[in-house]
Amino acid sequence: MEASVADYTDSMDSPADNVISPAAEPVAPSRAAEFGRGLREATPVVMGTLPYALVLGAQASQKGLSPLEMPLMAGLNFAGGSEFAAIELWTSPPQLLLIATITLLINSRHILMGAALTPFLQHLPKRQALAALFLMCDETWALGLADARRRAAAGHRHGFSLPYYFGTGTALYVVWVTFTTLGTLIGPILGNVRDYGFDMAFPAVFLVLIAGMWQGVRAARPWLVSLIVAALTYLLVPGAWYVAAGALTGMAAAWFWARPE
Amino acid sequence: MIHPLSLLTILAMAAVTYCTRVAGYLALRNRVLSPRARTVMEAAPGCVLIAVIAPYFVSTAPADLLALAITIVAAIRLPMLATVIVAIVATGLLRHVLG
Numbered sequence: 001m002e003a004s005v006a007d008y009t010d011s012m013d014s015p016a017d018n019v020i021s022p023a024a025e026p027v028a029p030s031r032a033a034e035f036g037r038g039l040r041e042a043t044p045v046v047m048g049t050l051p052y053a054l055v056l057g058a059q060a061s062q063k064g065l066s067p068l069e070m071p072l073m074a075g076l077n078f079a080g081g082s083e084f085a086a087i088e089l090w091t092s093p094p095q096l097l098l099i100a101t102i103t104l105l106i107n108s109r110h111i112l113m114g115a116a117l118t119p120f121l122q123h124l125p126k127r128q129a130l131a132a133l134f135l136m137c138d139e140t141w142a143l144g145l146a147d148a149r150r151r152a153a154a155g156h157r158h159g160f161s162l163p164y165y166f167g168t169g170t171a172l173y174v175v176w177v178t179f180t181t182l183g184t185l186i187g188p189i190l191g192n193v194r195d196y197g198f199d200m201a202f203p204a205v206f207l208v209l210i211a212g213m214w215q216g217v218r219a220a221r222p223w224l225v226s227l228i229v230a231a232l233t234y235l236l237v238p239g240a241w242y243v244a245a246g247a248l249t250g251m252a253a254a255w256f257w258a259r260p261e
Numbered sequence: 262m263i264h265p266l267s268l269l270t271i272l273a274m275a276a277v278t279y280c281t282r283v284a285g286y287l288a289l290r291n292r293v294l295s296p297r298a299r300t301v302m303e304a305a306p307g308c309v310l311i312a313v314i315a316p317y318f319v320s321t322a323p324a325d326l327l328a329l330a331i332t333i334v335a336a337i338r339l340p341m342l343a344t345v346i347v348a349i350v351a352t353g354l355l356r357h358v359l360g
Contacts, residue, residue, distance in 0.1 A: 041341070043342065044341045044342040044344075044345040045341070045345075047345060048345060065267075066263065068263055069263055069267055069268075069271065072263070072268075072271050073271045073274065073275075076271060076272070076274075076275035077271065077274045077275045077278050078278070079278045082274065082278060083274075086270075086274060092264070092267075093264055093266035093267060094266060094267055094270040095270075096266065096269055096270045096273055099270050099273070099274060100270070100273040100274060100277050103273075103274045103277045103278060104277045104281065107277065107278050107281040107282075108281055109281075109309055109312075109313070110278070110281035110282045110284075110285070111281050111284045111285045112285060112305055112308075112309055113285065113305075113306070113309055114281075114282055114283060114284060114285030114286045115285030115286070115288065115289050115302065115305065116285070116302050116305040116306050116309075117285070117286070118285060118286045118289040118290060119294075119299075119302065121286060121290075122290070126290070129286060129290075130283055130286075133279075133282045133283050133286055134279060134282065136282050138310075138313060141306075142306070142310060145306055196349070196353045197328070197348070197349045197350065197351070197352030197353030197354075197355075197356060198349055199352070200317075200325075200328055200329070200332060200348040200349055200351070200352035201345045201348060201349055202314070203314040203317045203329065203332060203348070204332045204335070204336065204344050204345045204347075204348035204349075205341065205344075205345060206310045206311075206313065206314045207314070207332060207333055207336035207344070208336045208339075208340070208341045208344050208345075209310060210307055210310050210311060210336070211336045211337050213306060213307050219303075219304070220307070222304040222307070222308055223304070223307040223308055223311045225308075226307070226308035226309075226311050226312045226315075227311045227312070227315055227318065229312075230311070230312035230313075230315035231315040231316070231318050231319045234315055234316045234319060235319055242312065242315060242316070243309070243312045243313055243315075244312075245312075246308065246311070246312030246315055247305070247308045247309045247312045250304065250305075250307075250308030250311075250312070251301050251304060251305055251308055254300055254301045254303075254304035254305075254308070255297065255298075255300075255301045258296075258297045258300035258301065259297065260296075260297065
């Protein structure tokens with residue numbers, strides 16, 4: 001528990017910090033405990049990504065990616081949506097510019113996600129923040145953000161727990177790289193995992209996270225705007241534009257509704 | 262065996278993706294946000310999450326829509342793991358029953 005004592009005295013030593021009363025701050029758990037909590041709380045999310053990883057690997061092997069190329073992509077890129085698109089477009093040899101552009105389009109939501117996470121990363125050294133952001137995917141971002149808000153509300157000085165976040169990231173990263181690779185090896189005998197309903201784990205995780213962010217109907221109005229615009233864009237516009245279209249319109253609505261009196 | 266162009270393509274993907282991950286942080290790191298901008302940033306996570314799963318809300322399969330409705334109720338009332346299990350079981354069963 002050394003770390004917790006250090007954290008506590010640190011907060012006592014710096015009254016200049018803009019904090020809720022330092023005396024009221026709960027004693028922080030150790031780094032190892034926080035890392036373990038991250039691993040544990042990521043488990044249901046990992047369950048949801050596991051079948052996707054197998055399916056991606058299976059599709060990759062059909063497109064001629066080797067059991068060496070798949071872990072390289074999964075491990076260096078680590079962003080499932082763009083990897084599905086890349087595999088879909090994969091030729092031998094692949095069209096570099098096309099795949100890079102599609103990757104940018106699909107992952108452009110990371111820009112917004114990183115912006116939303118930034119207030120919670122301000123207290124970290126730049127190098128740590130840049131390392132943490134490598135592991136930022138939909139799941140780790142949402143878990144880390146929800147946890148940071150909960151901890152901030154509970155009176156922790158910096159809501160964001162870096163070891164917790166690395167715990168969630170490690171769980172997802174290891175499973176993603178391992179099971180996409182496994183998918184390239186056992187793909188042909190796998191059949192269609194979608195039949196078993198595993199794909200619904202993905203929206204289920206997101207819905208729980210959204211429910212955890214609920215702060216009343218007024219605050220949720222931009223989400224509804226985002227949902228409607230994203231759904232319509234998905235139906236009407238081919239490609240991956242719907243996430244950016246919905247999220248940006250929702251944020252514009254939040255901006256409009258938040259205008260000063 | 263890795264084809265050089267395959268390797269380059271994977272590296273290009275990785276570079277592009279990492280740039281999207283750090284862009285928001287690098288742009289806002291040293292900024293103090295106005296209260297209005299902060300309200301927008303607080304709404305942003307929900308906006309992104311709901312937009313990502315928007316396609317599930319306009320599925321053409323009745324089984325999937327019904328399973329989504331059950332999942333929403335579960336998400337409001339249950340913790341993460343229970344919700345995920347309910348979602349998978351409901352979807353699997355409904356797809357078998359309703360096709």
